[in-house]
Amino acid sequence: MTIEKRRNATADKNAPTQAPNVPAVERGAGPKLPGPPGVPGTERFRLLAYVKQESLVRVDKRPDETLLTWPHLLRAEFLAALLMGVVLVVASVTIRAPLEEMANAGVTPHVAKAPWYFLGLQELISYFNATVAGAFLPIIYLVGLALVPYIDRSPYKAARDRKTMWVFFMCLMVGGLLITIIGSFFRGPGWNWVWPWDGIFFTL
Amino acid sequence: MTFPGPGDLVRVVKESALWRSLFRQPYPTTSRTRALAVMNNVFLHLHPVRVKKHAVRYTYTFCLGGLSFFLFLVLTVTGVYLMFFYVPSVTRAYQDILSIENSVAFGSFVRNMHRWGAHLMVLTVFLHMIRVFYHGAYKPPREFNWVIGVVLLFSTLWLSFTGYLLPWDQIAFWAITVGSQMATYAPLLSDESSFLLLGGVLVDQGTLIRFYVMHVIAFPLIAAILMVVHFWRIRKDGGISGPV
Amino acid sequence: MSQLPTYGEVPGRPIGEMSRRGFMRRMLGVGVAILSVEFLAGTVNFLWPNVRSGLGGRLTIGTPAEIIANDPAWATGTPFAFNRARLFFLNVPAAKGLVDGSGASVTDPGEEVLALYRKCPHLGCQIPPLCDQSKWFECLCHGSKYTILGEKRAGPAPRGMDSFAVEVVEGAYVVDTSRIVGGPPEGTVTFDPRDTAAIPHCAG
Ligand code: HEM
Ligand code: FES
Numbered sequence: 146m147t148i149e150k151r152r153n154a155t156a157d158k159n160a161p162t163q164a165p166n167v168p169a170v171e172r173g174a175g176p177k178l179p180g181p182p183g184v185p186g187t188e189r190f191r192l193l194a195y196v197k198q199e200s201l202v203r204v205d206k207r208p209d210e211t212l213l214t215w216p217h218l219l220r221a222e223f224l225a226a227l228l229m230g231v232v233l234v235v236a237s238v239t240i241r242a243p244l245e246e247m248a249n250a251g252v253t254p255h256v257a258k259a260p261w262y263f264l265g266l267q268e269l270i271s272y273f274n275a276t277v278a279g280a281f282l283p284i285i286y287l288v289g290l291a292l293v294p295y296i297d298r299s300p301y302k303a304a305r306d307r308k309t310m311w312v313f314f315m316c317l318m319v320g321g322l323l324i325t326i327i328g329s330f331f332r333g334p335g336w337n338w339v340w341p342w343d344g345i346f347f348t349l
Numbered sequence: 350m351t352f353p354g355p356g357d358l359v360r361v362v363k364e365s366a367l368w369r370s371l372f373r374q375p376y377p378t379t380s381r382t383r384a385l386a387v388m389n390n391v392f393l394h395l396h397p398v399r400v401k402k403h404a405v406r407y408t409y410t411f412c413l414g415g416l417s418f419f420l421f422l423v424l425t426v427t428g429v430y431l432m433f434f435y436v437p438s439v440t441r442a443y444q445d446i447l448s449i450e451n452s453v454a455f456g457s458f459v460r461n462m463h464r465w466g467a468h469l470m471v472l473t474v475f476l477h478m479i480r481v482f483y484h485g486a487y488k489p490p491r492e493f494n495w496v497i498g499v500v501l502l503f504s505t506l507w508l509s510f511t512g513y514l515l516p517w518d519q520i521a522f523w524a525i526t527v528g529s530q531m532a533t534y535a536p537l538l539s540d541e542s543s544f545l546l547l548g549g550v551l552v553d554q555g556t557l558i559r560f561y562v563m564h565v566i567a568f569p570l571i572a573a574i575l576m577v578v579h580f581w582r583i584r585k586d587g588g589i590s591g592p593v
Numbered sequence: 594m595s596q597l598p599t600y601g602e603v604p605g606r607p608i609g610e611m612s613r614r615g616f617m618r619r620m621l622g623v624g625v626a627i628l629s630v631e632f633l634a635g636t637v638n639f640l641w642p643n644v645r646s647g648l649g650g651r652l653t654i655g656t657p658a659e660i661i662a663n664d665p666a667w668a669t670g671t672p673f674a675f676n677r678a679r680l681f682f683l684n685v686p687a688a689k690g691l692v693d694g695s696g697a698s699v700t701d702p703g704e705e706v707l708a709l710y711r712k713c714p715h716l717g718c719q720i721p722p723l724c725d726q727s728k729w730f731e732c733l734c735h736g737s738k739y740t741i742l743g744e745k746r747a748g749p750a751p752r753g754m755d756s757f758a759v760e761v762v763e764g765a766y767v768v769d770t771s772r773i774v775g776g777p778p779e780g781t782v783t784f785d786p787r788d789t790a791a792i793p794h795c796a797g
Contacts, residue, residue, distance in 0.1 A: 211399040215383040218400050219393070225412035226419045233423065233469070237461035244450065247443040248522035250551065251676070253719045257734040259528035260513050262471055262506055266531060267716070271735065271749045279534030291499040293482070294492035302485030302590070314482055335736035335796050336749065348520050349468055523718070527734070530717035534751075540773065548642040550770070551679070551712070555642050 243348045255334040256346040264328030265321050271336055286317075395580055403592045409484075410589065413477035417505075418576065420470040425569065427463040435515070437561035439554045442517040467509050474505045486590035494582040497575055504572040511564035514557065525560070526552050652678050654708075654766040657701045668698045672709070672723055672741070678770050679719070680757060681730075683707040688741045692728045692785050708757040708768045709743045714776055715750035724795035728785075730754065731796035738794070740785040744777050747789040753777040 212218065259267050270279050297310045304311045333339030333346045362368055377386040384398040403409045434453055435445045449456035478498060481487060487495035514525040529546055548555025583589060611619075654660065654675050660667050660682065667673045670691025672681035685705040690697030709730075711720045718734035723741065730739040737748030745753040753776030757768045777783075 210402060212402055212405055213380060213383050214387045214396045214398055214400055215377055215393070217405050218396060221405050221407065222412065222415050225407070225416055229416050229419055229469075230423075233462055233466055236465045237458050240461065240465065241457065242461045242464040243520060244446060244516055245519040248439070248517045248519055248552075250522070250553075250679075250719060252519070253721060253733050254519055254523050255733050257523040257527045257716065257718050259524050259531070260510060261468075262509070263528050263531070267527065270531065270534075270716070279531040283531075287499060287503060290478075290502075291496045294487040294489075294495050297487075300488070302488055304483055304485070307485065311483075318479060335733065337736065349464075523734075526718065527716040530715075544642060545637070545640065 256332070256336075258328070258332070258346070258348075261325065261329055261347070261349065265325035268324045268328035268332070395584075397584055397588060400588055401591065404589050409592060411476070411480060413473050413480055417470055417473045417477055420466050420473060421572065421576070423466050424463060424470065427459050427466065428565065428569075430459045431463060432565060437515065437557050439517060439557055442515060442557065446516045446518070463512075467512060471505055471509050474502055478502060484590055484592075488590075490586050491582075491590065494579060494586065497579050497582070501572060501575050501579060504568055504575065508564060508568045508572065511560040511568065514552070514560045515564065517557065522552060525556070650771065651767055651769050653762075654678075654682055654768060656765045657684075659765070661700060668700050669696065670741075674711075674722060675708075675768075678708070678757065678768055679711045680768065680770075681709045681711060681720075681722075682766070683709060683741070685742070689784060692741050704761065706759055706766060707742065708759050708766075710755040710757060710773060712755070713737055713750060714752050714755055715748065720754070721795075726793040726795060729792075729794075731794055733796050736796045738789065738796070742784055744781050744783065744785075745779055752779060753781060 258264060266279065266283060269282060293310075293314075297307060299307055299310075301307050329347045330341045330345060331338055333344060339346065373389060374382050374385055377383040387393045387396055387398050431449065434449050434456070436442065446460070449460055451457075453459075481495065481498065510525075510528060513528075514521045529543060529552070544550065546556075546559070547553075548559040652675075654673075655663070660673055664671070664673050667682075667684055668687060670684060670687035670689070672683050672688065674680075675682050683706060684699055684702045685707055686702055687697055687699040690699075712718075713720050713732040713734065715732065715735055715737045718732055720730050720732050720739075723729070724731045727738070728741060729746065730741070730743070732738070732748065732750070735749050737750035738746045739750075739754050740746060743754035743756060755776045756774045757770055758772045758774060760767045760769070
C-alpha cells in the first residue's frame with residue numbers, strides 16, 4: 146500500500162522516503178498511478194491527516210509492518226474473549242460460589258481470612274509491626290508502582306537491558322505471590338502453620 | 350414461476366432503507382471498507398485502522414488487557430442481573446442470595462459467573478501489569494498510562510473487596526472485618542478512617558450500604574472512566590509498544 | 594534501542610514574570626482549587642456516619658447489684674459480657690482474685706472496673722469469653738492472648754485490649770462507646786506475669 150503524501154509533509158528527514166520494493170519509475174508519480182480498485186495492498190488513499198513518523202500509521206513504511214484491524218486484530222480479540230467466555234461458563238456451571246451461614250458478629254470463626262489478594266498483607270502483619278506492614282507497605286507498594294516510569298528513566302525496553310529493575314520487580318511479584326500462597330494455604334486456626342495436606346483453610 | 354427463496358429475503362432486508370441507514374456500507378471485504386468499518390463505528394473506533402503486526406500476536410500481549418476489559422463487561426452484565434434480586438439490608442441480603450441460589454432461574458449460574466469472573470479479573474489485571482512491565486511499555490510516552498493502570502489496579506481490587514461483603518454470610522463478614530481492620534493501622538486518623546469506611550464502629554448495616562453503593566455504582570463508574578482514558582492514551586501513544 | 598523523546602520547550606514567559614492576564618488566570622485557578630477542597634471536605638462531612646444509637650453512643654450497664662442479678666459470677670471475677678456495646682465489664686478486684694486463686698467476692702468494686710472492648714486489636718475478631726484453662730482472653734482468629742486485665746501476652750496483636758471510658762452516674766455504670774482507649778502497649782506487665790508456655794490454652 147502506498148499513501149499519497151504532500152512533499153512538505155515529511156517530518157522525519159531520516160526516514161526512508163521510498164519503500165525499497167517500489168520500482169523507481171513510480172517515484173513521485175503518486176496520484177497518476179491508481180491501483181486496481183478493491184485489490185488489497187494496491188489501492189491509494191488521499192491524505193486525510195498529517196501523521197508523525199513515530200506514529201502507528203506511518204507514511205513511508207513498508208506495507209508488511211502493519212495489519213488491518215478488521216479482520217486481524219478483531220479476530221484475535223474475539224477468539225480470546227470466546228475462550229475466556231467458555232472458561233467462565235464451564236467454571237460457573239461446575240463450581241459453586243461459596244456461601245456459609247448468615248453473618249453473625251457473635252460467632253467468631255476459627256480462621257478469619259481476608260480475600261485472597263490481601264492474604265499476603267495479612268501474612269505480613271503477622272510478622273511485622275502492624276503499622277509498618279498494614280499501612281505503610283500497601284501505600285508504598287501502590288505509590289512505588291505508580292512511580293516506576295519516573296524511577297526507571299533508562300531508554301532501554303528489553304528486560305535484559307534493565308536487569309536491576311527487572312530483578313527488583315520480579316522479587317516483589319514473586320515475594321508477593323509466595324506470601325499470598327503461605328497466607329492462603331499454609332495458615333489455619335489461630336493463624337498457625339498448617340500443611341495443606343492437613344487441611345486447607347481457604348475460601349474464594 | 351419462481352418462488353422467492355431465503356436469498357431474496359436477505360436481499361430485500363439488505364436493500365431496505367432501515368438496513369442501509371444502520372450499516373452505511375456493505376460487509377467489509379476490501380481494505381478500504383475494512384478501514385471504514387473501523388473508522389465509522391464508535392466501538393471499533395477504540396482501535397486504529399491498522400495495528401502493528403506484533404500487536405495481534407497472542408504471545409505479545411496474551412490479550413491480558415483486553416481480557417480484563419472483557420471480564421469487566423461480563424461483571425457489569427451479571428452484576429445488573431443480580432441487582433434485580435438483591436436488597437442491601439442486613440436482614441434481607443443473605444436471604445436474597447439464598448433465593449438467587451435456589452429459586453431464581455439460572456440464579457446460581459449468574460452468581461457463580463459474577464464471583465469467578467471477579468476473581469479472574471483481579472488475576473488478569475495483575476498479569477497484564479506484569480506483561481506491561483516485562484516489555485518496558487511504561488517508558489515514554491506511556492508513563493502516565495502506567496499510572497492510570499495502577500489506579501485501575503486499585504479500583505479492581507476495591508471493586509472486588511466491596512463486593513465480597515454483599516452476600517452477608519460468615520465468610521463475607523469476617524473477611525471484611527479482618528481486611529478493613531488492616532486499614533486502621535494507618536498511623537494518622539486510624540480510627541476515623543475505619544469509622545468512615547465502615548460507616549460505624551463495626552461491620553454492620555452502615556457498612557453494607559456503603560460497600561453496596563461503592564460496588565454497584567461509584568467504582569464501576571470510576572473504573573469505566575479510567576478505562577476510557579487508558580484506551581484513548583494507548584491510541585494516542587501510537588498503539589501498544591513495539592516488540593523489544 | 595530508542596531515544597527518549599524530547600517534550601519540547603515549555604511555552605509561555607520565563608518563570609517569574611507574570612502578566613495581568615496570567616495573574617487573573619492564576620487567581621481563577623486558586624479559586625477553583627479552593628472550591629474543590631471545600632467540595633471534598635463537604636463530601637467527607639456528608640459521608641460521615643450518622644450514628645445515634647448502639648455502639649458509638651453512651652450506654653448504661655447498670656448498678657453493681659443489677660449486674661450481679663444478671664450474672665452472679667461477676668462478684669467472683671468472671672467478666673460480664675455486655676453485648677450491646679460488645680464489651681467485657683470487669684470487676685477488677687474480684688477478677689484478680691479469680692486469677693490468683695484467692696476467690697475473693699466483691700459486690701461493689703466502685704471505680705475499680707474496666708470495660709474491655711471485645712474487638713481484638715489485631716484484626717478485629719470478636720474475643721470469646723475468658724478461657725477456663727488459662728484465665729486469659731484468647732482470640733481464636735490468630736491466637737492473640739491477653740490477661741484478664743487486657744494486657745497482651747502472646748500473639749500478633751500490636752497492643753493490649755482496648756477499653757471504653759466508664760463513669761458512675763447515680764450508682765450505675767455508664768460507658769461512653771465513642772471514646773475508645775487504646776490498650777496497654779506490648780510489654781506492660783502489672784498483673785498476672787505467668788509465662789505463655791507454662792499454662793494450657795484454648796487457642797492454638
Ligand atoms: C481494569 C484494568 C485494566 C484494563 C481493562 C486494561 C486494559 C488494557 C488494554 C486493553 C491494553 C492494550 C494492550 C494489552 O491488551 O495488553 C492495555 C495496555 C496498557 N496497560 Fe492496561 N489495563 C488495565 C490495567 C492496567 C494496569 C494495572 C497497568 C499497570 C500498572 C496498565 C498499564 C498499561 C500500559 C502501560 C499499557 C500500554 C502497553 C503497551 O503499549 O504495550 N494497565 N491496557
Ligand atoms: S484478630 Fe484476634 S488475633 Fe487476629
